[in-house]
Each structure stands twice: as C-alpha cells, then as structure tokens.
Amino acid sequence: SSISTVSNAGPSPVHNLTLSSGGSSEVLRASWVHTHGQRDSYHLALYHSDSQTLVRNVSIPPNTSTFLFDGLLAGSEYALKVSTVAGSSQASTSTHQWTAPSIPTQLRLSPGSSTSLIASWVGAAGAAWLHLALHNLLTQTVTTTLSARRGLTSYTFQHLHPGTPYWLGLNVTAGPCTTVGPNATAWTYPLSPGNVTLSSAEEQSSLQARWSIPEGERDFYLVTLQEGADGAPMRNISVSGDNSHLTFHGLSPGNQYTVQVTAVAGPYRASACSTAAWTQPLAPSSVNLVSQGSPYSLRASWEEARGHGYVLALSAMEHPVKNSSLLRGVTNFTYEGLHPGTLYTFEISTVAGPYTSASRRVSNWTYPLPPEELILSNQGHCTSLQASWRAVTTGSTGYTGTLWETKFQEQVRNITVGNNWTNVTFEDLVPGRQYTLEMAAMAGPYRSPVRSATEWTYPLAPTGVTLTNTRRPLGLTASWDKAAGDVDQFHLQLYSKSHAAQRNITVGPNTHNFTFLGLSPGTQYFLKVTVLTGPYRSSSHFATEWTYPLSLANVSVQPGRRPQELRVSWVESGGGRDHLVQLSVAESLSVIRNVSVPRGVTHIDLEGLVPGSRYRVEIISQAGPHRTSSQSAIGYTVPLAPLALSASPASTAWALAVHWETPPGQRDGYWLSVLEEGSSAPARNLEAGKDSTNVTLAWLEPGTCYLVGVWAVAGPYRSPAKNITGCTIPAAPTNLTLTNKGSTSELYSGWNKPRGRRDHYRVTLYSLSLQSRERVHILSPDAQNFTWTHLEAGSRFAVQVTAVKGLFEASSTNITQWT
Structure with a gap:
C-alpha cells in the first residue's frame, strides 16, 4: 500500500510505489512511476517497523525509478517513504513490506526422558513465527503442534510415549511469507523391564529369566547371560518387546550366572538391574581321607567341583563334629589337633548359592601314638626281662612287640596284647645278653612309630678267683673261672690299701688269667674280677696276696747324738708291712737287740750302747708271710774322750x-x-x-x-x-860376761841368746862387798846385754841372767867382776 502527500504548490508524489523482497531475507527493492510535474530529486527514508528506527535516508537523482535496499534483517517489516523534492517543496508517498524469513539451522530432537523430547534449533532470529508439528511415527498421527514468536530456540514436548519414534517438522513465517524448515526424528527413552528374576528351571542345568513388561514401546529385549558377576557375556539373545521370559539350557552345574534384561528402542537402551542365580551343584569326586602317618592330623582331598565353596564335616565316636566351610578353588584340607588312633568320618558337599549338593563320605584312622615311657628292665635278674610302658592317652586297639637278640639280630619272641596291657615279662633268657624290644601301638590298619628299648640281662659273676705270688719280681697272677651266659669283657681291679693308685685291666671274654707285673714290693693287694656286659657288672669276692718286699737299700749306721747311741737309717725301697732291725756286736753273731719299725720310718736311734764299740746291723723287711733281709751294715758308737x-x-x-x-x-x-x-x-x-x-x-x-x-x-x-x-822349760842363757870398761860406777854384762823361747829375761846384780840388796831388771826375750850404772866404786859384783817362760825358769851361771 502507499500513502501520498501533496503540497499546495510543488511537485507531485510518485505513482505505483512498490517494495518487494523477491524471496530475499536481506534485500528490498523499491520501484515507482514518475509523475508529471517538477522535481529536483527523490528522497527515500526506510524505517524498521517494530523499532521505528530510520534504517536508510538517501537522495537520488530525479530520473531514478528504482532503488535496492540490502543488508536488512530477515523476516522484518520495513516502511518506505519516497518524497519528490522540487526546491523547497516535496510530495511524499509511503509503502511497507517484509523481508523473507530465514530458515533455522541445526534442528535437533533428542530425548529428555522416557516421556519427553527436547527440540532445539539455531538461526531462527529471521522468522517472526515458528510452527512445529510432532508426529508419532508408530501411529502416524500428529501428537503436538506449536506456534511460537521470534526468539524461541528450544522446546520440550511432554507426555509422550516411552520408547516411541517421533518426527518433528518446522515451518517459519514472516508477514505473508512462509518457509518450510528442516525436520528431525528421535525416540523417547524406553523404560527398563521390572522385577527381573533368574531361577532354576525344571530341567537340570537350566535357568529361567523372567521380567515384567514396562509401559511404552520398545523395539525388542536383549537378554544377556554371563558366568559369574564379572565374566564376559556368554549368551546374548533378542526377544520381542512383548515377551516376558527366557530359559537358558545346557549350563554348567554349580555355577553362578548373572542375567541382564535390556529394553532397546532405536539407539537407546534401558537395562534392569542384573540379577544372579546358581545352577544346582554336583558333589565333589575322588574324595580321599589320608593320615600321612600323623597321629594328630588327617588330610582330606577331592577333585574340584563347580560351586562357590564346600561344606566339610569330620566326625568321630565320642568326639565333637568339626564343621568347616571352604571357598571354591581349594581341593584339600588338613585337620589338625585330632585324637591319635581314632576312626574319623569325613563328609563333603558342594555349595553353590543357596544349593548344597549331596554329600560324599569317606573314613580313615589317625595313626596311633607309640607306647610312652617304654622301659626294658632286668630288675637284677639274669634270665628274665620285664617290659613296661604307659598306655597311650587316646585310641589304640592294642600293642604289638618283637624281642630281638641285639648282637645277632635274631627274633626271640613276638607278642600282641590288648590296649589295657602295660607290662609283659620275657623268661628263659641268656644271662649277660643284650636284647632289644620294639613295640608299636595299633589302630585300624596302622601301626604307630616303633619305640625301642634295649637292656641286658644281668651277668653272672666269675667264680674261682685267686691271686698267687709267681715268685717273679714284683708280680702277681690272677685267675678265675667263667660263669654261664654272655660276657663282653672281664675287668680286673687290683688295688692296695696303702696306695692310692690302682690297676684296672680289661681283658677279652675268653681270657681266664692275667699276671700283674711292676707292682709295689711288700704290698698287700686285693683283686676283684668283674664281668662286664653292657652297662652291668657282676663282681666276684675279693682275693688277696702280698708281693715280696725288697731288701732295704743304703742301710747306714752312724753315731747317734750321744756316745751310747747309734742311728740306723735306710732308704725305703718299697713294700712291707714293717721292718725288724737286728743289732749284734760285730765280733759275735749273736743278736743283742731286735727292734720292730713300722713301714714308712726310715731311721731309728738305738740307745744304751757301749761307747766306742763296733756293731753289725741287719734289717729284715716283712710283708704278710714274706721276709727279705738287707745287707749287713757296720757302725761304731763314738768313743768317750780321755x-x-x-x-x-x-x-x-x-x-x-x-x-x-x-x-x-x-x-x-x-x-x-x-x-x-x-x-x-x-x-x-x-x-x-x-x-x-x-x-x-x-x-x-x-x-x-x-x-x-x-x-x-x-x-x-x-x-x-x-x-x-x-x-817346755826354757834354755838358760850361755856365755854370760860381766865386764868393767874402766869405769868406777858401771859394769857391762852380755850373753848369748839360747835356743827356744822365753817370755823375758830377769837380770840380777848382787853386791858382794856391801851386802846390799840386789838389783833386778826385766828385759825383753831378745835382749843380749845390759849396762849397770851408779855402782859403788871399787866394789865386787856378781850377775845372773834367768830365762823365764811362764812358771818355768832357767838361770845362767854367776859371773863376778869389780868396779
């Protein structure tokens, strides 16, 4: 549609103004028809309808009748105002149009749950409206339709059927433009089966899986059977979606199996929790119970049987039952701490889940204990041995024994007695012989380890034992008679009470005499002959005899401490009980003194003898009945002094x-x-x-x-x-002179020195004229002259020289002279 605006004077608006997308989502093309009238240019203003935002504002030459707007938003409504400009006047015409919507990309349909699907897409900003239609492919019906304004990028379809495939179609519109978009297919998640069970079927080694059918749909069920909890799947079986059970045949006995039931719908699966069950087990085979020679243990063994374990029971009369459980993989079990010599019964069953197989049973004995404290004793008897033992504390059926001659390994007796016996006596055996008894306890087919005891019968003592003097130097001969029975050796013990040392001689069983040499002389010896047989001895009575004593050596006779005594001494040459000292005057053979001296004394003092006399001494050694004399010795008593x-x-x-x-x-x-x-x-x-x-x-x-x-x-x-x-008397001096040498008052005397000695000279001068006292001088024994002075003149004198020795004197003759 278009709107025209005309000013009072000026240009005219364009005619047939159109705005078309041509199916484009980014471009609009404007076109018009020129009108009559004045125009300087065209002014185009393009607005975005929703936001009222001026998108483009351009002026173009007056002769232009089309214009292309690009870079626009897809699926958006735009308004165009075209003004004819002439001078300061203008006449305008308006129109509006949508750009084509853009098709969404990456349409996805995925399950949100078992009853929902999530649709999501990208690139739908260029569409004013989105129209979604969800079809159930199984029923070929439209389940859900949805129209949504611009900005929605996902939608969740609720309350769908589980495990069902759905088809989603998407269309977009912008104003009068509609564009078919992408489509997608998806399944809702299936529901997992419920109440899955696995149990034994009627047929041996079979298991049956059962489950309840959930709501919704599914393509099929996948039933997976695996061995154990973690084993690889061994069977995968598909069954139709309306099935609720499946039986597995030909399984292994005593095995645990796990089953999982999965509902499959398209690419999706829903598995129930796995459940396990066991097949019925078989009892183990090749069951054995072995004692292995032990009195306290039995070893049970068997071949492996399938199952998760075993139940074991060991029982015996009058003893508690031993129950055990073992896991699979064990094929033997050893029972310890059992009672020796006891019959045990072993039972074993295989356990697989809740099932237990029939039992297998086997019996065997533990080995009995050997007799305890086995003793073989002769009790001092020469021809019998008594065996005794302590009965074993637990089972045995009896005892068996064999008596052997140890040396020759010959059987003597065999015995078998009941288990209440504890001793037996073997009679009529050989004296002094070694015997070995081997005994064992019995239990069932088994014998305990053998216990042995060895003993000798007591030997008989030798008879006729004698000890004789052979007249050999220091020798004695022993002889004896052998008694009945065996003898290992004869032991000869020769000793003397006077000597600590003794002779111990061992001789063979066929020897009946022996000579001892090198004995101590004059000694009483005692002989005992002992029979040696094993650890036992049987001794004879003592025999005794003396060796001849030796004559005493180095007999000497010396003066005693006083002249009336003699000391007789000698060297003890061995042996003898005592000595007899005989004293006689040397010139006579008659004995004047007999003195007995005990052995060990080596001297004697003989008193009351005559001083200075010559005596003869002989010593007789005595040993029992034997005597030996020494050589005679001569001695003197010391004489008395004059x-x-x-x-x-x-x-x-x-x-x-x-x-x-x-x-x-x-x-x-x-x-x-x-x-x-x-x-x-x-x-x-x-x-x-x-x-x-x-x-x-x-x-x-x-x-x-x-x-x-x-x-x-x-x-x-x-x-x-x-x-x-x-x-002796001294000699008198000789040649005495008395000389006057012309002096009135002096005289000179001289003499010759006589032979011998003297103590001194005594010189005496006598006055013959005046009868006055003599004058005396003592001179040395070597003097030979003396001068007399202070004499009276004209007087006559006499001189005498006397040699003095002790009390004895010898005087010269007198010589006279005048002054």
Missing part, C-alpha cells in the same frame, strides 16, 4: 809328759795332736794304743808352749777332743 788330761815338762827341756785317765767304754786307740803355739808349722800327730794312759812328747823347743789334743778313736770316729796347753 779323762784328767795333763801336760807337764819332762826332765829335759826338750820334752813334755802328757798323761790321762782311761774313759768308760771301748776304743781302738788314741790320737794326739801337738801344735806349737804361734807357729805356722803343721801340727804333729801321733797315735797311742787303746790301753795307753801317757805319752812323752820329745824333741820339742825349749821355752815353748804347745797345744796338745787327745782323742779316743773307734773306727772312723773320734771322741770329742780333750785339749791342754803345756810349756
């Missing part, structure tokens, strides 16, 4: 007379020693007969003192010395 010893000068100045009195006792003689006093010369020795009482010592030095020692001598011994000092 009595009353004196030494006096003899009649000559050259000798001393020595005298003594005879002491008591005997002696062989006297021994004298003369030693000059102050001299380094050796002493003079001389002997005197045993009856002498004096000796004159001649050829001595005058005026000399001598030490004289006198001993009584008997054999090699001397009495204690008797000593005395005696001095």
Whole structure:
C-alpha cells in the first residue's frame, strides 16, 4: 500500500510505489512511476517497523525509478517513504513490506526422558513465527503442534510415549511469507523391564529369566547371560518387546550366572538391574581321607567341583563334629589337633548359592601314638626281662612287640596284647645278653612309630678267683673261672690299701688269667674280677696276696747324738708291712737287740750302747708271710774322750809328759795332736794304743808352749777332743860376761841368746862387798846385754841372767867382776 502527500504548490508524489523482497531475507527493492510535474530529486527514508528506527535516508537523482535496499534483517517489516523534492517543496508517498524469513539451522530432537523430547534449533532470529508439528511415527498421527514468536530456540514436548519414534517438522513465517524448515526424528527413552528374576528351571542345568513388561514401546529385549558377576557375556539373545521370559539350557552345574534384561528402542537402551542365580551343584569326586602317618592330623582331598565353596564335616565316636566351610578353588584340607588312633568320618558337599549338593563320605584312622615311657628292665635278674610302658592317652586297639637278640639280630619272641596291657615279662633268657624290644601301638590298619628299648640281662659273676705270688719280681697272677651266659669283657681291679693308685685291666671274654707285673714290693693287694656286659657288672669276692718286699737299700749306721747311741737309717725301697732291725756286736753273731719299725720310718736311734764299740746291723723287711733281709751294715758308737788330761815338762827341756785317765767304754786307740803355739808349722800327730794312759812328747823347743789334743778313736770316729796347753822349760842363757870398761860406777854384762823361747829375761846384780840388796831388771826375750850404772866404786859384783817362760825358769851361771 502507499500513502501520498501533496503540497499546495510543488511537485507531485510518485505513482505505483512498490517494495518487494523477491524471496530475499536481506534485500528490498523499491520501484515507482514518475509523475508529471517538477522535481529536483527523490528522497527515500526506510524505517524498521517494530523499532521505528530510520534504517536508510538517501537522495537520488530525479530520473531514478528504482532503488535496492540490502543488508536488512530477515523476516522484518520495513516502511518506505519516497518524497519528490522540487526546491523547497516535496510530495511524499509511503509503502511497507517484509523481508523473507530465514530458515533455522541445526534442528535437533533428542530425548529428555522416557516421556519427553527436547527440540532445539539455531538461526531462527529471521522468522517472526515458528510452527512445529510432532508426529508419532508408530501411529502416524500428529501428537503436538506449536506456534511460537521470534526468539524461541528450544522446546520440550511432554507426555509422550516411552520408547516411541517421533518426527518433528518446522515451518517459519514472516508477514505473508512462509518457509518450510528442516525436520528431525528421535525416540523417547524406553523404560527398563521390572522385577527381573533368574531361577532354576525344571530341567537340570537350566535357568529361567523372567521380567515384567514396562509401559511404552520398545523395539525388542536383549537378554544377556554371563558366568559369574564379572565374566564376559556368554549368551546374548533378542526377544520381542512383548515377551516376558527366557530359559537358558545346557549350563554348567554349580555355577553362578548373572542375567541382564535390556529394553532397546532405536539407539537407546534401558537395562534392569542384573540379577544372579546358581545352577544346582554336583558333589565333589575322588574324595580321599589320608593320615600321612600323623597321629594328630588327617588330610582330606577331592577333585574340584563347580560351586562357590564346600561344606566339610569330620566326625568321630565320642568326639565333637568339626564343621568347616571352604571357598571354591581349594581341593584339600588338613585337620589338625585330632585324637591319635581314632576312626574319623569325613563328609563333603558342594555349595553353590543357596544349593548344597549331596554329600560324599569317606573314613580313615589317625595313626596311633607309640607306647610312652617304654622301659626294658632286668630288675637284677639274669634270665628274665620285664617290659613296661604307659598306655597311650587316646585310641589304640592294642600293642604289638618283637624281642630281638641285639648282637645277632635274631627274633626271640613276638607278642600282641590288648590296649589295657602295660607290662609283659620275657623268661628263659641268656644271662649277660643284650636284647632289644620294639613295640608299636595299633589302630585300624596302622601301626604307630616303633619305640625301642634295649637292656641286658644281668651277668653272672666269675667264680674261682685267686691271686698267687709267681715268685717273679714284683708280680702277681690272677685267675678265675667263667660263669654261664654272655660276657663282653672281664675287668680286673687290683688295688692296695696303702696306695692310692690302682690297676684296672680289661681283658677279652675268653681270657681266664692275667699276671700283674711292676707292682709295689711288700704290698698287700686285693683283686676283684668283674664281668662286664653292657652297662652291668657282676663282681666276684675279693682275693688277696702280698708281693715280696725288697731288701732295704743304703742301710747306714752312724753315731747317734750321744756316745751310747747309734742311728740306723735306710732308704725305703718299697713294700712291707714293717721292718725288724737286728743289732749284734760285730765280733759275735749273736743278736743283742731286735727292734720292730713300722713301714714308712726310715731311721731309728738305738740307745744304751757301749761307747766306742763296733756293731753289725741287719734289717729284715716283712710283708704278710714274706721276709727279705738287707745287707749287713757296720757302725761304731763314738768313743768317750780321755779323762784328767795333763801336760807337764819332762826332765829335759826338750820334752813334755802328757798323761790321762782311761774313759768308760771301748776304743781302738788314741790320737794326739801337738801344735806349737804361734807357729805356722803343721801340727804333729801321733797315735797311742787303746790301753795307753801317757805319752812323752820329745824333741820339742825349749821355752815353748804347745797345744796338745787327745782323742779316743773307734773306727772312723773320734771322741770329742780333750785339749791342754803345756810349756817346755826354757834354755838358760850361755856365755854370760860381766865386764868393767874402766869405769868406777858401771859394769857391762852380755850373753848369748839360747835356743827356744822365753817370755823375758830377769837380770840380777848382787853386791858382794856391801851386802846390799840386789838389783833386778826385766828385759825383753831378745835382749843380749845390759849396762849397770851408779855402782859403788871399787866394789865386787856378781850377775845372773834367768830365762823365764811362764812358771818355768832357767838361770845362767854367776859371773863376778869389780868396779
């Protein structure tokens, strides 16, 4: 339509003004017819109707009759005003038109739920209206129609049928323009089947799946069966959408199966929760119950049977039942802590879900315990052994035993007794023989480990044991007789009460005598012969005998502490009970003294003897009935010293007379020693007969003192010395002179030195004229002159020189002279 506006004077509006889209959604073409009249130009103003917005405002030459507006909005209404301009005047004409609507893109139809579909699209802004029509493809009916204004981009169709395919058509309009848009097809989600169950069918190894049919539609059901909960699908079966059950055949017994039922509608699926069930299990096969030699355990084994586990039961008379459950995969089970020697019954069933198979049953015995505290004892008997044991605390049906000769491995007896027996005695056995008893407890077909005990019968002691002196040096011979029975060895024990050491000799069973050499002399020995058989001994009575004593060695006779004593000593040469010391005077064979001395003493002092006498000593060693004499030994008692010893000068100045009195006792003689006093010369020795009482010592030095020692001598011994000092008379001075050398008051005297010694000189001057007192001077023993002074003139004098030695003196002759 167009509207014209005419001014009072001026140009005329255009005629036949049109505005067309030509099917375009972005372009409008304006055209008109020129009118008569004046015009300078055309002015075109294009407005958007909804917003009243000026879109274009253009002026064009006056001879132009069309104009193209582009870049417009699709599906929008525009208003055009065309003005004819002449000078300042103008005449206008108006019209309006729609651009063609744009077709929406990316139309999508998708299920929102089992009863809804969601439609969505893009690019619908260029349409004023959208017209949607939803068709049910199954019923070929329109379910829903919808007209919506510009701006809507999606829509949800509600209250649809589950699992149903739908077709959606879309048209757009803008003013008088209508455009057919895209279409889409989609299914609503199907509903999952309900109340799915899986249970055993009537047929063996079959399972039946059942479910309830949900509302709505579906193409079909997909029923999936898998082994276990996580196994791979083993069967996929499609059934029609109106079906409600399916049976699976040929399944494995005792297996768990899981079924899932899925409703399929187009590309969509709805699965029910899976459910599981078990097929009926079979009982295990090859069931065994083995003892493995243990008294406390049994091992059950079987071949694998399908199922989720096993139920086990072990039972025995008078004992509680042991129940156990095991998971699948285990094919054996060991029962510990069982009762030895007991019959047990084992039952096993396979468990698969709620089902339990029939049971398999097998029985067996545990091994019995061996007899405890098995003892084989001879109880001191030589021909019998008693076996005893403590009964086992749990089951056994009896005991069996075999008695063997250990050395020869020969069976002697076999016994079988009831389980209430605890001892048995074996009679008529060989003395001293080793036997081994092997015993075992019995239970069913089994025997316990063997317990063994070994023992010897008691041996018989040897008889006729003797110990004799062989007359060999220090030897004794043992002999004995063998008694009946076995002997491993003979043990000979030879000992003496006087010696800590003893001889232990072991000899073979066929030896019946033995000689002991190298024994201690003079010793009483005791012999015991013992039979050795295993750990046992049987001993004879003691036999005894003495070895001959040895003669004593190194017998010596020495003077005692006093002259009336002798000390007899010897070296103990071994053996003997005691010694007999026999004393006799050497010149006679008659024994004057018998003294018994115990063994171990090695000397004796004999008292009350005669000093200085010669004696003979013989020592006899005694050992039991045997005696041995030593060699004789000679000894002297020490003589007594001489009595009353004196030494006096003899009649000559050259000798001393020595005298003594005879002491008591005997002696062989006297021994004298003369030693000059102050001299380094050796002493003079001389002997005197045993009856002498004096000796004159001649050829001595005058005026000399001598030490004289006198001993009584008997054999090699001397009495204690008797000593005395005696001095010889000194020699008188010779050649004495008295000379006057012309002096009135002096005289000179001189003399020759005599032989020997003296203590000093005593020089005496006598006055012969006046009878006055003599004058005396003591001079040294070496002086040979002396001068007399202060004498009276004309007087006659006499002089004498005396040599003095102790109490003895020797004077010269007198010599006279005048002053």
